[in-house]
Amino acid sequence: DAGVIQSPRHEVTEMGQEVTLRCKPISGHNSLFWYRQTMMRGLELLIYFNNNVPIDDSGMPEDRFSAKMPNASFSTLKIQPSEPRDSAVYFCASSPGLAGEQFFGPGTRLTVL
C-alpha cells in the first residue's frame, strides 16, 4: 500500500482565499483524522471520522473550517476564508480502528499571506 496520501504537499495562498486539502487514507482503514501542527501549539486534533461519519469536530477552530468524507477513500479539509494564522502543517492520518495506531500522511504545508 502507498500509505496515506495527501495533496497538495505545499500550498501558498492569499488571505481570504478558499483552501482545500485532500487526503486518501489507507485502504481498509475505517478511521480518519485531521491534525494541524505548529511550533506554538504542537499537534492538534481537528476532527475525526469513523466509517465516513464525523465523530468529533470539537477541535475545529472556527466555522471557517469544514471537513467531509464522502466515501471511504477520500476526505477534504476546507478553509474558507483563509487567514494568516491558519498557516501550519496539516496532517491526515488513518487507523484500522478508532483507538489503534495511526498512520500519518506526509502533510500539507499551508502558508497564508
Add this chain to the structure above:
Amino acid sequence: SQKIEQNSEALNIQEGKTATLTCNYTNYSPAYLQWYRQDPGRGPVFLLLIRENEKEKRKERLKVTFDTTLKQSLFHITASQPADSATYLCALVRGQNFVFGPGTRLSVLP
C-alpha cells in the same frame, strides 16, 4: 483542563548511551498511551503502544513504562545511535479522545 508535558524541549546524549524521555499528564485517565517518532518534514510514525493495565512494553531497543499512579510514561532507547535523532511524541488515548504531547527533540551525538 488536560495537560501533557514531555521533558525538556530538547535532549542531547552521547551515542551508545540510553536516552530516557518522559511524558507526564494531569486531569486525564488514558486507557492507553502511544509513542511516535517524527522526523523533520514528515508525519509522525507509530512506535509503541502500552495499555493502562500494562507496566512495561519492549520492542528491540525501545522500552516503554506506564505508571498510572504517577501519571507518567517513560520511553527508553538503549544503545542510542545518531539515526535515533528525531522528535518523539507521546499520545494519550481514552475512548475516542486522542491527545498528543508537545514532543521532545532528541539528538544523539556521535
